[in-house]
Amino acid sequence: MKNIRFFQPDTVVHALEFLHEHPKARIVAGGTDLLPEYREKEDNAITGFIDIMRIRELSGISFDDHAAHIGALATHAMIAQNGTLKERLPVLSAACSHVGSPQIRNLGTIGGNIITMSACADTLPALLVLEARMVMRSLHQTRTITVEEYIDEKRKQLVPPGEMLIKIVCDLPDEVPLSYFFKLSRRAAAAKARMTVARTAYIESGQVRNLRLSVGAVTSLALRYREAEKLIEGKAVTDQLCCQAGERVVHDMLAVTGRRKSAAYKIPVLTEMVRRSLEGLQ
Amino acid sequence: MKARQFTAVSRSLPRVDGHAKVTGAMKFGDDVNLYRQLYAKTVYTRIPKGTVKSVNIDKACKVAGVAAVITQKDVPGKPITFGRFPVIAGKEVRYIGDALAVVAAESSEIAAYAASLVEVEYEEVGKPITDIEEAASFQAAQIHADAPGNLIDHASHHLEMGDADTGLSHADMIVERHYRTGFVDNGYIEPEAVIAEVEINTQTVVIRGTIQNPYNIRSAVAGVLGYPLNRIRVIQTAIGGSFGGKDESMIALSCRASILALKTGRPVKMVFTREESFICSPKRHPFHSSYRAGLAKDGKITAIASTHYVQGGPYNKQAMFANWRASIHAAGPYRIPHVDTNIHGVYTNTIFGGAYRGFSSPQVVFAVESLIDECSELSGMNPREFRMLNCLQPWDTLPTGQQLSPERMPANLSQLIEAVCRKTSFDEKWEQFRIMKDNRAHTVKRGIGLSATFRGVGLGGEGIDTGSASVTIDSDGYVQVTSGFTEMGQGLATSLSQIAAEEFGIDISRITWNQNDTSANMDNGPTVASRGIVSGGNAVVQAARKLKKRMAAVLCGRLGCRIEDVEFADSMVRNNLDPEKQINFSDAAFICLQEHGISLYALGWHSPGPQPLDHKTGRGEAYPSYLFGATVAEIAVDTGTGKITAERITSAIELGRAVNPQIVRGQFIGGAIQGLGFAVMEEMDCSDGYMHTLNFNDFMIPGAMDIPEIDIMLFETDEHLGPYGAKGIGEIGIEMIAPAVANAYANAVGKRIRELPLNLERALAVDEGGEA
Ligand SMILES: Cc1cc2nc3c(=O)[nH]c(=O)nc-3n(C[C@H](O)[C@H](O)[C@H](O)COP(=O)(O)OP(=O)(O)OC[C@H]3O[C@@H](n4cnc5c(N)ncnc54)[C@H](O)[C@@H]3O)c2cc1C
Secondary structure, eight states, X not given: OOOOEEEOOSSHHHHHHHHHHOTTEEEESSOTTHHHHHHHOTTOOOOEEEXXXXXXXXXXXXXXXXXXXXXXXXXXXXXXXOHHHHHHOHHHHHHHHTSSOHHHHHHOBHHHHHHHOOTTOSHHHHHHHTTOEEEEEOSSOEEEEEHXXXXXXXXXXXXXXXXXXXXXXXXXOSSOOEEEEEEEESSSSSOOEEEEEEEEEEEETTEEEEEEEEXXXXXXXXXXXXXXXXXXXXXXXXXXXXXXXXXHHHHHHHHHXXXXXTHHXXXXXXXXXXXXXXXXXX | OOOOOOSSTTSOOOOTTHHHHHTTOOOBGGGOOOTTOEEEEEEEOSSSSEEEEEEEOHHHHHSTTEEEEEOGGGOSSOSEEETTEESSOOSEEOSTTOEEEEXXXXXXXXXXXXXXXXXXXXXXXXXXXXXXXXXXXXXXXXSSTTOGGGBOTTOOEEEEESOHHHHHHTOSEEEEEEEEOOOEEOOOSSOOEEEEEEETTTTEEEEEESXXXXXXXHHHHHHHHTOOGGGEEEEEOBOSOOTTOTTHHHHHXXXXXXXXXXXXXXXXXXXXXHHHHHHHSOEEOOEEEEEEEEEOTTSOEEEEEEEEEEEEESSOSSHHHHHHHHHHHTTOSBOOSEEEEEEEEEEOSSSOEEOOTTTTHHXXXXXXHHHHHHHHHHHTOOHHHHHHHHBOOTTOBOTTSOBOOGGGOOSOHHHHHHHHHHHXXXXXXXXXXXXXXXXXTOSEEEEEEEEEEEEEOSSGGGSOOOEEEEEEEOTTSOEEEEESSOOSSSSHHHHHXXXXXXXXXXXXXXXXXEOOBTTTSOOOOOSOTTOIIIIIHHHHHHHHHHHHHHHHHHHHHHHTSOGGGEEEETTEEEETTSTTSEEEHHHHHHIIIIISOOOOEXXXXXXXXXXXXXXXXXXXXXXXXXXXXXXEEEEEEETTTTEXXXXXXXXXXXXXXXXXXXXXXXXXXXXXXXXXXXXXXXXXOOTTSSOOOOSTTTSOOOOGGGOOEEEEEEEEOOOSSSGGGOOOOTTHHHHTHHHHHHHHHHHHHSOOOOBSOOOHHHHHHGGGTSOO
């Protein structure tokens, strides 16, 4: 049996120093992803845990004129219940309200959800359409990177070691876009997503502007579907366009995953879910 | 119906264990700890099928804090616990839950660590046999050398009435269909836990744990230790759900912990992880059922012939019993002149089938009620009309030759079918949804489905439905009740306390229910088959009446009346003819005990004797009585995603008497929710012999948000069988839901799914013409 170090720092700097000294230690926020993972993997190399729940700098949700600043430790419950976020970033608020069960939402953080980056993480499609940015800090530098870029780094296994997520920054446009979020799962609550669709858009004189569309749980990491967005951008939405966009998304999804056994289900359902996400824009 | 005034039964009194449960004070299996206890962990095989060349425990033994490591060599008695199940496997492993060694240590972490150091050398011998077709095929390798065709011993049953071939040849149409169901876990929240110790003074092994059937555990442990029964004592702790499941797994744990307790001289505790519980506990048996129904032009069924293969897993304990029950119910609650039912169980190298609420009825009722719906469709009738035309009526004969005399069938099934259909406007909706299904403007379709059932009460021909109870009145007039049946959440403690209170005419607060202990009560068989209320309740009534008679004999002189005029009511013992003459119950007890020295302890033993049934021919009375029920499910089907949402369940059941109506409803609703899980989401994957469904993340059961409105109509009758007419309600709730949902699905989209669950993929694939 091995000895595991447990560290509870009060500041980001202390946490980063410890992480630097113990590269195989892992940050724990709510622990709702990490602890099941730790228990399942017999041969894990974790040598220590850094409990960041006491770090004040990481908690809280604040606003300035143009953006929402969501601390890495903001729980799904805090985000879902925040009145301003509900009003200004409804797609994120909806995503967080669909995570797990009340217990999981009270404990699980948005930071943990992003960093774990599981295929069916509910906040990722929402953060993608919001073009949210992540503030990442390591012992010697701080950088800001979009969630989409981070997903790309993750896919290419280029995420630098020793980094900590400090906060998420989401722009608050003057006008709140029309927003859509839908999670399909096998049970009504406390279930991982079979498919998630997030969409934001504006309508100006009958035409769709600034459409953003993202789907989770069908590829190993959530994706934006820009070709489908382009198909509709600047046009008046019709039934036919909605279906075409659905087909385009499926096409692009298959380009990433290849045709697997599950495609028999995914293809028709994804087409339909994308169609539904757009039909409200008519 | 005879009007009868009750004071304690027929009332929704609060549960006697309710306060302790809702406040969290209740002690469950894992809450029991003993001085100097050890913790034990099992070493499991890593392959589902193969030969074991060696088991090396040296490294494990050397770990500091390890007290003992045992292998099959250390089993003092016979190494088989039940069926063919080894307490610890020897040369051969046959499924992924087989044990090869067990480690006891100072902490569960040390035990787990040492267990990981046990080295086993295997040789794989052929691929595991994992499904029914494969197991039953001619080329299949034999899982047990002495079980040709992989057929489970005593699990094949044949039941015949009339001549099915003749019946089919008289039909205008023959409907041939196949239905399938898979493994489903009992899904209890509390994993198995046990603690065994050796009581030094008597050299008795005492076992406490989350045990559904203490006497089963006692026999198994006695066999494995080579002890007589009276030196094994099993005391049940509170149970966090069982549903039939905490039996085989508890036998394995209890036997292993007992061997280690004897070996080390210290108490040994074993608690399953969720993963162990999913691998090592019994599941609902998978069924492959093939039906042929003969249908006449007028909509009458002329014959039903069916063959069922049932997956038992590697060792089997229950298939012979579950299959027998299935064979009686396989043709459904219909009057059918010609019936032929064949059922077999097969061994496989997978997780195993065992007891789970319903005990074969969820599977056969799904199959036969889907079939009946398909027949109604083909007859051009609505499902209600078709069932009304064909359903059993009083004086009809069941396939065993048993006649349904009216006292055995007080509520017509047709009455129940009419009641649920009227309540739900079934005919109108069924017709409306049938038309709507072709309307392409709606992607979400609605459907309504009907199912009906009958259910043999108790064990019937499976075994003798005995029940025991001991009742003691103490000198202060307070009463202790102990039963050979167990409380496992179903509410028996409360219901039996109510029955005792009713008999003595005292308030339920005067009754204390004692948890079952095998050294305090006679072995009355397991707490299964919804039989606790009938057999357990009758035993309590009997014991109470013995005591009342003794008391009346002593007190009638003082009361100035004959023995038969002594009445027990309102916490008084009184002269029925002159109610002014009365003694309060406490004084009465004191007088009897202290002044007359008569015993205020009585044992009630209920035994109906063996069922009048010839097991060779299958002729006779399978069950002493039957419950009847009808259910309507209303659902929404999202044809774009395959998502089925249950909107409303409406049931009518004939149950004799509801001793505690709220508990009865709770039992029904709990069963219905499990039935809904079976219908739309519960599935387990052991398709390559390894277990892939290991926790509640993989194994989805309905949550609060999935549960529709459930409306239950209770039809009470004065039956002769159980106390005050009660017949037992534990299981009937579960069996009607899956067929009602599947039939509603067919109503909504016009296609059939004949395999459970109706998960997203199946419900969608059908739309593409995949399964219809
Ligand atoms: C029963 C159950 C149901 C669930 N249901 C859902 C669901 O429906 N939808 C869903 O999306 N998820 C679900 N989850 C997953 C999980 O709850 C969420 O992903 C949650 O947001 C994780 O947050 P956490 O704070 O618990 O993360 P943790 O487990 O503490 O951490 C997760 C990972 O992120 C790293 N990390 C955490 N914070 C930081 C930081 N600030 N900087 C750098 N690294 C960090 C950790 O090192 C770890 O690798 C469920 C989990 C459970 C157990």
